[in-house]
Amino acid sequence: xxxxxxxxxxxxxxxxxxxxxxxxxxxxxxxxxxxxxxxxxxxxxxxxxxxxxxxxxxxxxxxxxxxxxxxxxxxxxxxxxxxxxxxxxxxxxxxxxxxxxxxxxxxxxxxxxxxxxxxxxxxxxxxxxxxxxxxxxxxxxxxxxxxxxxxxxxxxxxxxxxxxxxxxxxxxxxxxxxxxxxxxxxxxxxxxxxxxxxxxxxxxxxxxxxxxxxxxxxxxxxxxxxxxxxxxxxxxxxxxxxxxxxxxxxxxxxxxxxxxxxxxxxxxxxxxxxxxxxxxxxxxxxxxxxxxxxxxxxxxxxxxxxxxxxxxxxxxxxxxxxxxxxxxxxxxxxxxxxxxxxxxxxxxxxxxxxxxxxxxxxxxxxxxxxxxxxxxxxxxxxxxxxxxxxxxxxxxxxxxxxxxxxxxxxxxxxxxxxxxxxxxxxxxxxxxxxxxxxxxxxxxxxxxxxxxxxxxxxxxxxx
Ligand code: URA
Numbered sequence: 365x366x367x368x369x370x371x372x373x374x375x376x377x378x379x380x381x382x383x384x385x386x387x388x389x390x391x392x393x394x395x396x397x398x399x400x401x402x403x404x405x406x407x408x409x410x411x412x413x414x415x416x417x418x419x420x421x422x423x424x425x426x427x428x429x430x431x432x433x434x435x436x437x438x439x440x441x442x443x444x445x446x447x448x449x450x451x452x453x454x455x456x457x458x459x460x461x462x463x464x465x466x467x468x469x470x471x472x473x474x475x476x477x478x479x480x481x482x483x484x485x486x487x488x489x490x491x492x493x494x495x496x497x498x499x500x501x502x503x504x505x506x507x508x509x510x511x512x513x514x515x516x517x518x519x520x521x522x523x524x525x526x527x528x529x530x531x532x533x534x535x536x537x538x539x540x541x542x543x544x545x546x547x548x549x550x551x552x553x554x555x556x557x558x559x560x561x562x563x564x565x566x567x568x569x570x571x572x573x574x575x576x577x578x579x580x581x582x583x584x585x586x587x588x589x590x591x592x593x594x595x596x597x598x599x600x601x602x603x604x605x606x607x608x609x610x611x612x613x614x615x616x617x618x619x620x621x622x623x624x625x626x627x628x629x630x631x632x633x634x635x636x637x638x639x640x641x642x643x644x645x646x647x648x649x650x651x652x653x654x655x656x657x658x659x660x661x662x663x664x665x666x667x668x669x670x671x672x673x674x675x676x677x678x679x680x681x682x683x684x685x686x687x688x689x690x691x692x693x694x695x696x697x698x699x700x701x702x703x704x705x706x707x708x709x710x711x712x713x714x715x716x717x718x719x720x721x722x723x724x725x726x727x728x729x730x731x732x733x734x735x736x737x738x739x740x741x742x743x744x745x746x747x748x749x750x751x752x753x754x755x756x757x758x759x760x761x762x763x764x765x766x767x768x769x770x771x772x773x774x775x776x777x778x779x780x781x782x783x784x785x786x787x788x789x790x791x792x793x794x795x796x797x798x799x800x801x802x803x804x805x806x807x808x809x810x811x812x813x814x815x816x817x818x819x820x821x822x823x824x825x826x827x
Pocket of ligand 1: 553558559560562563
């Protein structure tokens with residue numbers, strides 16, 4: 365197909381956006397030059413909104429080959445600032461990305477543990493949207509914690525602490541900000557190349573040596589089935605490696621919740637407990653696996669089991685907790701507040717606001733706990749104020765829930781299984797009914813044992 369060239373107002377020759385849309389609409393693969401022209405037009409806002417929407421829909425329908433996705437990602441990354449680090453950090457800068465889950469507090473434990481192992485972790489995280497929680501919202505339940513840090517401040521914190529957890533700066537990947545809003549408006553969010561471009565361009569702009577992705581599947585995950593989650597993981601791993609980051613992925617099950625707490629302040633408390641060596645098994649399995657992979661990919665560990673052990677030792681020795689305390693102070697938390705949260709027998713609610721009401725739900729019958737429905741639990745908590753439906757809405761940090769039973773446990777009728785933390789107005793009878801149905805009880809413990817999922821299903825290592 366011949367490309368018609370247009371004259372822009374400044375007389376520069378540019379590819380016709382209409383031709384690019386037609387080519388993609390008809391199933392063609394865009395060349396590097398064509399992808400570059402599209403992203404440049406998006407970033408410089410020389411493209412009409414309807415044309416961006418049409419191109420996104422064409423990509424959603426026809427997909428992209430790996431090379432096109434890689435070029436799209438690279439061009440998105442280059443649309444803004446690409447961070448650079450001191451030479452002596454070469455090979456040490458790492459990050460993790462999760463596709464989002466319920467009770468997912470892995471970053472709060474992993475970032476300081478990696479810092480304690482010698483890595484530099486400029487963790488750029490997001491806020492919660494829909495039913496999934498966001499790391500930034502969790503951290504903002506700590507009075508004073510400032511997630512807004514400039515690139516210079518990030519570098520300063522990494523030099524002294526080794527890790528920070530911050531929001532995306534305005535200057536990083538501006539093309540993603542525009543494209544994401546248009547994707548949202550045109551129902552084109554769930555496209556493999558567009559998700560890959562969005563996630564990996566932002567990680568690429570952090571100039572990482574190694575990246576690990578926690579791609580979740582299951583009832584409470586973006587992708588419900590393992591095979592589509594694996595397809596996403598393969599795309600992310602392939603494009604991440606193509607951009608020069610050693611990239612690996614973990615496929616992990618997200619049916620229930622990670623750990624026992626869901627909700628912003630409650631998850632901070634559970635993370636602090638984990639950093640004090642009292643973390644729930646599933647949370648620590650994810651932290652050590654993801655961290656172990658990163659240490660292996662940077663060469664700081666010779667294999668996965670060595671990497672897992674280093675992460676585990678960083679937690680049990682208290683080194684990771686010290687990094688978390690230093691990170692809080694570097695990001696604006698008063699020293700006595702940070703010290704109080706990190707002390708051995710902290711009274712957490714002296715610092716973190718507790719909800720006005722705690723209501724316990726009790727088991728309706730004797731039985732074995734077969735599981736909890738993380739999606740329904742998160743949706744009810746979201747309605748009670750723990751989450752937001754629109755970008756920019758405030759969240760109520762104190763709203764959440766503690767699971768009081770674990771999978772496989774035999775419970776008696778009337779025993780409390782969930783402690784709900786809520787404010788006024790109280791949950792409606794319908795919400796209480798939905799919550800009661802979150803718990804699945806079975807009559808036979810053996811049935812449960814057979815059904816129990818392995819949390820980490822598969823690892824994808826860099827090619
Ligand atoms: N997270 C992102 O940053 N972008 C997506 O497209 C999906 C998840």
